[in-house]
Amino acid sequence: MKIVGISSSPRGKNSNTLKLLDAALEGAEEAGAEVESIDVAKMKIKFCIACDKCHKTGECSIKDDFSALLTKLLEADGVIWSSPNYITNVTAQLKTVFDxxxxxxxxxxxxxxxxxxxxxAGGNEIDFILDIMNNFMIQCGGKAIGGVGCSMYLGPEAVETAIEKSREMGKDLVEAIKEKRQYPEQEARQKAWKEGFKYSILANKEHWTHNCDYWMEKGWIKE
Ligand SMILES: Cc1cc2nc3c(=O)[nH]c(=O)nc-3n(C[C@H](O)[C@H](O)[C@H](O)COP(=O)(O)O)c2cc1C
Structure with a gap:
């Protein structure tokens, strides 16, 4: 079982968020997973240019570090997303990956x-940021088991508690993968999305040929 941890703070080794990620990866490793930490802030990843080529051909038109990152994500059984709160959002580095x-x-x-x-985060907005990352995963068809965050103003004890919670959740991520844990509410959202998005796929079938073939192959649309 492979788990990839994504860090996205520009502060590298000094990142507070990285402390949580390191602990979560250690927990996952203790529970038996092979782990890898990837810092997307150190990678050369350009903005999406909305060329639509990926929907047409399954390939991105931009040649940079993204394709290697995507290969790692597609090979992984689990992903640990991490980002500091930047202006009540994830960092631009992580948002660029999402886009x-x-x-x-x-x-x-x-x-x-x-x-x-x-x-x-410097302040109290933790759940909002965790939801951005968890919702992204659900939007991509995956499952999100939860999240851990820490408001830095609470001081070193709160950081230690968050580090330990991250370690435990890293272990639990391995368990969730092993037992193929179900999340009915997330699955219901994905089903509802698919029912609606079917019409976008059909409306764009002349342009989104790769998407259309994929949906046919999966039996999500008939023709
Ligand atoms: C550009 C920038 C924007 C930030 N925006 C927020 C914010 O909107 N809310 C907040 O609570 N903290 C904000 N912070 C504080 C960081 O979230 C906080 O210091 C965090 O622990 C940094 O994590 P890192 O050490 O992993 O980079 C911001 C920091 C920076 C540099």
Whole structure:
């Protein structure tokens, strides 16, 4: 079982959020997973240019580090997303990765994968940021088991508690993957999305040929 941890703070080794990610990956490793930490802030990943090529051909037109990252994500059984709160959102570095994933969303390529999310913030907005990462995973067809965050103003004890919670959730991520844990509310959202998005696929079938073939192959549309 492979679990990939994504860090996205520009502060590298000094990142508070990285402390949570390191602990979660240690927990996952203790529970038996093979783990890898990837810092997307150190990668060269350009903005999506909305060329639609991925929907047409299954390939991105931009040649940069994103394709190697996507390969790692597609090979993983679990993903740990992490980002500090930047202006009540994830960092631009992580958002850029999300924006490069329309093919993943259109074809639900994270189906069968599990995730958890981690954040730190100067203030109190923790759940909002965790929800951004968890919702992204659900949008991509995967499952989100939960998240851990820490408001830094609470001081070193709160950080220690969050580190320990992250370690435990990293272990639980491995358990969720092993037992193929079900999340009926997330599955219901994905089913509702698919029922609606079917009409976008059909309306764009001349342009989104790769998407259309994929949906046919999966039996999500007839013709
Ligand atoms: C550009 C920038 C924007 C930030 N925006 C917020 C914010 O909107 N809300 C908040 O609570 N903290 C905000 N912070 C504080 C960081 O979330 C906090 O310091 C975090 O722990 C940094 O994590 P890191 O060490 O992993 O980079 C911001 C920090 C920076 C540099």
């Amino acid at each position: 490069r994933c329309p093919l993943v969303i259109h074809e639900q390529l994270f189906d069968g994968k599990y995730s958890m999310s981690l954040t730190t």
